Amino acid sequence: MTDIQQVALSDQYNIDNVMFSASADDTGGYGTSQTEPMLPLGIYQADGVWYDLANYGNGGIALPTVKRDIYWYNGSLVFTNSATVKVAGLGIKGITYDPNNLYHEKNSFIESSNSYMKVYIEDQYTRAASSNETRPIHHGLGYIPMVLVWINDILYESAGSIHRMSGIYDANGNGTGVVVNEQDVYISTSTWVPTIDVTVYYKIYLENQDA
Amino acid sequence: MDPNNTVINDRVQGLGYVGNTTGTLSVASFTFFSGETRTFSTTIPHAHQEALSANQVRFSGVGNPALNNKWSVMGGSMFFRNTSPSYDVVVVVTRTGIGQLLTVVFKNPTVASNQTVPNITIDIKSYYYAPSWV
Numbered sequence: 350m351t352d353i354q355q356v357a358l359s360d361q362y363n364i365d366n367v368m369f370s371a372s373a374d375d376t377g378g379y380g381t382s383q384t385e386p387m388l389p390l391g392i393y394q395a396d397g398v399w400y401d402l403a404n405y406g407n408g409g410i411a412l413p414t415v416k417r418d419i420y421w422y423n424g425s426l427v428f429t430n431s432a433t434v435k436v437a438g439l440g441i442k443g444i445t446y447d448p449n450n451l452y453h454e455k456n457s458f459i460e461s462s463n464s465y466m467k468v469y470i471e472d473q474y475t476r477a478a479s480s481n482e483t484r485p486i487h488h489g490l491g492y493i494p495m496v497l498v499w500i501n502d503i504l505y506e507s508a509g510s511i512h513r514m515s516g517i518y519d520a521n522g523n524g525t526g527v528v529v530n531e532q533d534v535y536i537s538t539s540t541w542v543p544t545i546d547v548t549v550y551y552k553i554y555l556e557n558q559d560a
Numbered sequence: 561m562d563p564n565n566t567v568i569n570d571r572v573q574g575l576g577y578v579g580n581t582t583g584t585l586s587v588a589s590f591t592f593f594s595g596e597t598r599t600f601s602t603t604i605p606h607a608h609q610e611a612l613s614a615n616q617v618r619f620s621g622v623g624n625p626a627l628n629n630k631w632s633v634m635g636g637s638m639f640f641r642n643t644s645p646s647y648d649v650v651v652v653v654t655r656t657g658i659g660q661l662l663t664v665v666f667k668n669p670t671v672a673s674n675q676t677v678p679n680i681t682i683d684i685k686s687y688y689y690a691p692s693w694v
Contacts, residue, residue, distance in 0.1 A: 365575050367575055390575075390612060390614075391612055392610070392612060392613065392655070398654060398655065399609065399610075399654070399655030400654050400655065401613055401614075401615065401653060401654070401655070435610065437575070437612060439575075464576065464577040465575060465576055465577070466575050466577065466689070493631055495614075495634055495687070496633040496634060497614070497633060497634050498633050514633070527632060527633040528630040528631070528632055528633070529630065529631055529632075529633060530630055534633070556577070558616060558631060558634075558685065558687075
């Protein structure tokens with residue numbers, strides 16, 4: 350860690366917590382004991398190749414030939430084909446989790462040798478059905494921070510699914526995107542109009558992605 | 561268990577940063593026909609095969625001011641649609657052993673005549689974080 354500002358701020362803001370982590374071999378789906386929604390983060394392996402979680406969604410461009418998708422749906426981690434899965438779930442602000450329903454692959458203490466991501470702003474909002482917008486989220490940090498964004502119901506438009514969001518196609522070839530600069534994050538869904546209300550979750554971290 | 565609780569115990573794990581890598585893909589100007597798809601790819605090395613990753617991409621040279629020279633959020637892929645000339649760009653990042661494959665697809669979605677894509681440079685950053693299994 351080279352940025353002295355990040356050292357100073359690390360005691361003032363929450364460290365992002367991984368609420369859930371697991372690995373599994375399965376075909377056709379993997380159910381967890383989660384009763385609350387999680388924000389997925391992770392990787393998975395299919396046919397010997399590692400993919401980032403939520404790289405592909407239904408209706409996405411067929412690239413590469415092997416297309417997989419993983420998402421949270423009604424409290425379960427679901428994937429569409431045989432794969433080795435390793436995934437972690439981040440908590441959503443405002444939801445209280447029952448520790449008895451959380452599964453951890455192993456218990457471990459925080460490793461002080463790691464530089465943990467520090468949450469600066471986290472929130473959510475609802476984008477109404479049939480709306481068309483680009484929403485700015487002001488952070489004002491003066492540098493380009495790391496940002497994670499999730500959205501539910503964008504691809505399947507069914508309750509309970511949550512996907513990572515960076516650039517996503519829907520079945521009609523329309524897209525959405527998120528960009529960030531030194532002052533704001535812009536969450537754009539201007540070329541895609543949902544037929545139902547969708548929830549957008551975002552976490553803005555203090556880490557400087559341009560450092 | 562409250563996700564906003566800053567108390568750290570043995571069942572609440574942080575997301576530890578373990579490293580990053582960068583790469584660039586340059587695409588020279590080209591013209592393609594209605595509905596045609598062009599694919600470009602490059603591989604950038606990394607040594608964190610089983611750590612969590614998050615990628616970001618940045619375009620230089622595109623005509624869309626909302627996206628030019630701005631980093632996307634952390635994620636595995638990125639999409640944008642340019643209107644004049646008319647083309648879509650999809651950037652997909654996958655792992656291939658010890659390495660990271662960046663694939664860029666240009667697709668002409670229109671039924672109009674030929675579309676010419678300008679010179680574009682695509683920068684990528686991959687960040688790696690260690691959960692409990694690493």
